[in-house]
Amino acid sequence: KLQDIFRRTAVDLLGEQATLVMPARRNRGGSTDMGDLSHIIPACHPYTAGAVGPGHSKEYVITDYETAVIVPAKIMAMVVIELLADGAKQAKEVKANHRPLMTKQAYVKFQRERAEIIEFDGAA
Template structure:
């Protein structure tokens, strides 16, 4: 199985084509044959330009107790999640909190600050929702107005389907001399 990740959609296509070509070349060169299943990877995150609601919520909840770092829209993270997929078709606000040690998605993750990990996080979610909806949803409307969708739902589904393929290269062992 193969799937590519990249910072933008053309780069995903390019990386996927190059990886598949390299796998094919290896199989053909060694004569071993291969079944290549290419699938769509996670899409890159489309950052929101208007993060007022979440920024205010973070400051209201945590600025007196914890350091708050804003990475901004220009930040390029190396992790991929379905967050990127959804952010291609609708605006999403993303934040992360601490309160744990270890590598995410690994057995060594340990909660070290339950208040930060659970309570502060829940408060930020709740206060962000409140700020988005108060005053007739002014912040939510601003978020929607400033967002530029990369894809429609239909073009997203079409793209994801276009990235899925299965190819069989038969074994062609080389003669041993």
């Protein structure tokens, strides 16, 4: 599983105490394109420390560039190396073991059926 590979790699770099995997039942209250993608392809959406303030706000500030940017980039690069090593053995395993919740066609159909046009004239 992709998340397991990411976590192992993070632990190798940072140590057990510096990593945390949130339980699947925990809802963070947001939505992402990554959530959509995970219905179709193997996906992992890690978060990092090193910032304060509400996300997407003017108060959001990177307070530790190393922790917020450099370390996650190192982990992601290490994950890519691990996935592609040995003839991409682990990447092939991740793909083979992934059970998508929807086919690409079913996902596109679902999105098209729920899409709507909302016009705002600013006068209301």
